[in-house]
Amino acid sequence: MPDAAVGAIAFVTLLTIMMGARGIRVARTTDDFMVAARQVPPALNAAAISGEYLSAASFLGIAGLVVAQGLGGLWYSVGYTAGYLVLLLLVAAPLRRFGAYTIPDFAAGRLGSAGLRQAATVLVLVIGWFYLLPQMKGAGITLQWVLGTPYWVGVVTLGVVVSCNIAMGGMKGITIVQCFQYWLKLCAIGIPALVLLFAAGHSRALAPDHSPEFTSATTVSLPQATDFTLRRPAAVTVSGLLDQRQYRGQRVVLCACRHSAGAGTRISFGTGAPVPVSLAMAPSSVSSWDSPFLTSGTNGAHPVAATYGVIIATFFGAIGLPHILVRFYTNPDGEAARRTTLIVVALLSAFYLFPAILAMLARLYAPALYLSSDSDDVVLALPSLLLPGLPGSILAALVAAGAFAAFLSTSSGLLVSVAGALSHDLLHGGVAAFRWCAVLAGAVGVAVALLIERFSLALLVGWAFAIAASSFCPLMVLGIWWRRLTRLGAAAGLVVGGGCCLTAILSTMLGAAGGGWGAVLLGQPAIWTVPLAFTVMVVVSLFTQRTVPGNVGQVMMRMHLPEALSRQAYRVP
Amino acid sequence: MTAQGPRRQVVVWRHDQVRVQHDVPGLGDLREDTKHGRLLGESYLRAQLGLSLMCLTLALLVAASYPVLAALVPAVRRASVAGVPVTLIVLGFAFYPVLLGIGWFYNRQARQLEARFTELVAPPDRSPGRSSDRSPGRSLDRSLDRPPDA
Numbered sequence: 001m002p003d004a005a006v007g008a009i010a011f012v013t014l015l016t017i018m019m020g021a022r023g024i025r026v027a028r029t030t031d032d033f034m035v036a037a038r039q040v041p042p043a044l045n046a047a048a049i050s051g052e053y054l055s056a057a058s059f060l061g062i063a064g065l066v067v068a069q070g071l072g073g074l075w076y077s078v079g080y081t082a083g084y085l086v087l088l089l090l091v092a093a094p095l096r097r098f099g100a101y102t103i104p105d106f107a108a109g110r111l112g113s114a115g116l117r118q119a120a121t122v123l124v125l126v127i128g129w130f131y132l133l134p135q136m137k138g139a140g141i142t143l144q145w146v147l148g149t150p151y152w153v154g155v156v157t158l159g160v161v162v163s164c165n166i167a168m169g170g171m172k173g174i175t176i177v178q179c180f181q182y183w184l185k186l187c188a189i190g191i192p193a194l195v196l197l198f199a200a201g202h203s204r205a206l207a208p209d210h211s212p213e214f215t216s217a218t219t220v221s222l223p224q225a226t227d228f229t230l231r232r233p234a235a236v237t238v239s240g241l242l243d244q245r246q247y248r249g250q251r252v253v254l255c256a257c258r259h260s261a262g263a264g265t266r267i268s269f270g271t272g273a274p275v276p277v278s279l280a281m282a283p284s285s286v287s288s289w290d291s292p293f294l295t296s297g298t299n300g301a302h303p304v305a306a307t308y309g310v311i312i313a314t315f316f317g318a319i320g321l322p323h324i325l326v327r328f329y330t331n332p333d334g335e336a337a338r339r340t341t342l343i344v345v346a347l348l349s350a351f352y353l354f355p356a357i358l359a360m361l362a363r364l365y366a367p368a369l370y371l372s373s374d375s376d377d378v379v380l381a382l383p384s385l386l387l388p389g390l391p392g393s394i395l396a397a398l399v400a401a402g403a404f405a406a407f408l409s410t411s412s413g414l415l416v417s418v419a420g421a422l423s424h425d426l427l428h429g430g431v432a433a434f435r436w437c438a439v440l441a442g443a444v445g446v447a448v449a450l451l452i453e454r455f456s457l458a459l460l461v462g463w464a465f466a467i468a469a470s471s472f473c474p475l476m477v478l479g480i481w482w483r484r485l486t487r488l489g490a491a492a493g494l495v496v497g498g499g500c501c502l503t504a505i506l507s508t509m510l511g512a513a514g515g516g517w518g519a520v521l522l523g524q525p526a527i528w529t530v531p532l533a534f535t536v537m538v539v540v541s542l543f544t545q546r547t548v549p550g551n552v553g554q555v556m557m558r559m560h561l562p563e564a565l566s567r568q569a570y571r572v573p
Numbered sequence: 574m575t576a577q578g579p580r581r582q583v584v585v586w587r588h589d590q591v592r593v594q595h596d597v598p599g600l601g602d603l604r605e606d607t608k609h610g611r612l613l614g615e616s617y618l619r620a621q622l623g624l625s626l627m628c629l630t631l632a633l634l635v636a637a638s639y640p641v642l643a644a645l646v647p648a649v650r651r652a653s654v655a656g657v658p659v660t661l662i663v664l665g666f667a668f669y670p671v672l673l674g675i676g677w678f679y680n681r682q683a684r685q686l687e688a689r690f691t692e693l694v695a696p697p698d699r700s701p702g703r704s705s706d707r708s709p710g711r712s713l714d715r716s717l718d719r720p721p722d723a
Contacts, residue, residue, distance in 0.1 A: 074664035349669035356665035
């Protein structure tokens with residue numbers, strides 16, 4: 001089974017490198033490198049945007065989160081799609097008409113401030129790296145699952161492949177690669193989901209299991225130390241550390257209470273034994289798996305508020321993602337940007353049907369998967385668990401290839417924008433600087449990714465969205481629609497909103513959040529940092545009206561008028 | 574009524590009224606940033622913003638109402654249709670067509686707003702020759718049809 005998966009991953013990686021290498025011949029100028037010379041038609045561009053957007057969190061993270069925590073995890077997939085609708089409604093066409101490469105370019109061009117450009121560049125780096133981490137983690141656990149290599153091997157492999165590819169090819173190669181990778185990802189998650197659904201017997205209703213049992217004798221290996229509870233006593237065979245005692249394949253009757261197992265412990269359950277519930281996923285998995293609320297990152301406190309935090313972060317976060325906005329400049333005009341965005345919403349909707357199906361199947365037929373507190377490999381493990389033999393291996397290989405495509409494409413896009421921000425905005429360099437910055441940014445990503453193995457993929461990506469929603473989203477929305485925005489207001493909003501959000505998330509990551517409202521406000525900070533950022537930007541702008549740029553009227557009209565009209569009115573070449 | 578016959582209406586066709594009807598601010602006003610041009614631009618911007626905010630409110634209402642509903646009416650989150658939980662149907666499938674529908678509607682309306690505005694400030698039939706008899710500030714500039722540097 002690993003052979004097929006290894007082959008598939010190698011195939012995807014090689015194909016990506018080769019398609020990227022074609023870009024070397026095409027990419028000649030900085031303009032080519034950065035935005036593919038603005039010659040990409042909407043359907044191709046939409047697939048490329050979706051390919052870049054669908055990351056490890058979408059491919060592995062959502063299904064893992066839903067299996068572990070319940071249906072509330074699906075808010076992430078709804079939010080990731082709705083983020084594009086919000087982007088369409090508020091920024092797509094005006095941003096394209098503004099005609100700049102990156103968010104720092106937009107900030108500097110709209111408000112005429114070099115200092116603001118630097119602040120925005122720093123935020124691009126923060127969000128880009130934050131988003132890069134889950135991709136690296138995904139690569140780590142995928143190779144871990146396929147090959148049994150240590151976590152760092154996958155992280156380093158992805159870092160090297162992506163950095164070198166970007167340094168050589170730039171974005172022209174990447175546009176074609178990203179487009180190809182959307183369709184690869186759709187097939188890699190869609191075909192297994194449909195085949196497994198069919199194989200599992202479509203006549204059986206997809207009812208949630210309130211008291212799951214093992215339907216066959218199952219051995220559960222716990223990679224990390226895990227606390228779990230049993231709802232009924234069960235006779236099991238244990239090897240390893242359990243409840244402070246070392247077992248070597250002895251038969252034990254476990255009481256219906258709390259147990260703690262050490263890392264590497266293996267427990268064999270018989271048919272009909274109750275499935276243990278990991279305390280890392282409590283409380284939502286204990287009673288109400290079908291609850292529509294989210295508890296990730298908040299220790300289960302105030303689920304409704306946490307859900308709204310995720311809704312706000314994901315709905316408004318897509319606007320502020322640096323690697324996504326740069327794609328909009330590859331549209332020929334504003335109207336094409338709108339059409340592209342609507343196609344993106346359709347492509348994302350199609351993709352997100354399948355993680356839900358896979359999570360449902362995993363919950364029903366593979367209860368062992370949600371015992372381990374790290375459930376991010378559910379999608380990888382499910383095919384071979386449900387379909388033994390060759391068909392399962394083929395599907396597993398397909399899934400592994402799709403997962404790797406997800407890491408490759410998203411981290412490519414992120415590295416392009418991080419390296420672009422470093423070389424273009426901080427160092428003012430050309431193509432050579434861009435190449436070195438790509439390698440440097442990849443190396444930093446790898447180094448930090450080695451430290452964050454224990455956080456769920458969907459949670460990490462959700463945090464990157466929260467930072468984007470509380471910094472760049474207000475800047476873009478107010479910059480496009482409100483002529484009284486000033487550079488001081490924008491800078492204050494970026495610093496206060498982004499700073500508060502980042503501080504809250506870092507304190508949650510370091511375990512300082514505790515429980516109750518503190519856990520919600522620090523674990524899902526978008527619920528207060530997004531309104532705060534908007535308020536600060538508006539209030540400070542109102543106090544500094546003298547610094548409104550003089551050309552604001554013309555800039556506003558150029559952003560909103562159709563190209564033909566503003567060409568006539570303002571003689572823009 | 575019938576005894577008096579149809580009421581006569583007197584139509585006064587004054588020269589300046591005819592002018593006023595045609596005398597909408599045009600591209601020249603936008604370019605030269607006159608008072609009319611600014612008003613015109615602002616009204617167009619407000620129309621686009623209104624459309625965006627309407628669609629955004631609709632999308633947010635649809636999405637944000639489900640958690641409230643589920644929190645207030647626990648029966649909703651326990652309900653299921655043919656064995657499939659309602660939450661799975663709503664979050665896994667039902668939202669996407671709604672989002673797509675809002676996006677499609679927005680694109681159509683935004684395109685129409687742009688077309689209407691283009692027709693208003695630069696009607697295709699308004700030739701430079703015909704507009705030259707009006708005051709230069711608010712007429713369509715002849716130079717538009719030439720290359721910008723000519």
